[in-house]
Amino acid sequence: MALSQPTRAELMSAYLDEELPEEEARAFEEFLAGSPSAREELAELRRVVSLVAALPTVDAPADFCEKVSRRVRRRSSAPWDSRLSVITFSFQILSVVVILTAAALLMMIELDRASGPLERDRPNEVVSPQP
């Protein structure tokens, strides 16, 4: 029995996992009996699956639950936290703009003050009458 590639792909892993209905499993075994390459592929996959399955289980840190509860409590006690962070960010931008504007205004005033007297002084300059 020849199987098209997508069908073979669908069947092989499901067969390996014993997730095929009995009839399909039997049909796939018939196909395997006539296909040494498929048998080889199946054996290799079986090995990979068993290696992955033998990876050690990993447990959550001992204080995991406490940490989650703490985070939940923190959020409950400050429900506006997330919005506040946005406001704070906007406020920061606004602050920078205000400071820059104020600095620019001050600079302009300073410049004005520095150049002002020179211009004002000119008309008051005493010109000595020509003899």
Add this chain to the structure above:
Amino acid sequence: MAPAGSQAFEGLSSPPLLQDVEGEGQDTVHDERKAADARDHRLVLRLRNGDDRAFEELVRIYQNRIFGLSLRMIGNRQEAEDLAQEVFMTVHRAIGSYRGDGRFYTWLYRIAVNTCKNRIKYLKGRHFHRSVPVEDSPEAQVQGTDGGPAVALQSSVAGPEAMAVGHRLQAAIQRELAALEPEHRLLIVLRDVQGMPYQEILRVTGLQEGTLKSRLHRARLALKERLKPHLT
């Protein structure tokens, strides 16, 4: 077939999955699953009524599975812990939207899978590098179905050299697993690491059955190719 070292039956606190076991064994698993679902249902009701102890109980029941999923998906302990915490925070926040017509376990896993996917995208954008190998951590330990030691990669041959070879192989598997496409990695972690049955994976991922079967097969082929240099 339940994977030998999978987390499917990692102790009484974990929910039993419907595995392919026959006769009496299947009935027992069915009963255990029903009992776990009923317990979850009660805890969810209490949580909805504002009982924080119920929430803590749910966290303790599922923390190892969710942390394990996160760690195998992300490959970095610190990031995985933060991600797993985020999953439970989402559960706490969104418990009102859980209708209760499906298993809580499936709903929780759906949240975990989505959170993992989003985090992977985010970390990819930030060129994140996995810095702490999973198997190097002291918490990494082999457990069997009864909580005792299961067949470990290094157990087939005795001696410190074999142990070292086993550790290297474990590290290589984790590394190559982490190098797979996230969609492929997810299916291998759910099925081969955590021992989840196809029906549960379909519910969690929303995939079609044919897609699941072919994608899982492609994922395994890809991992097999990547592991070839380590297995010869």
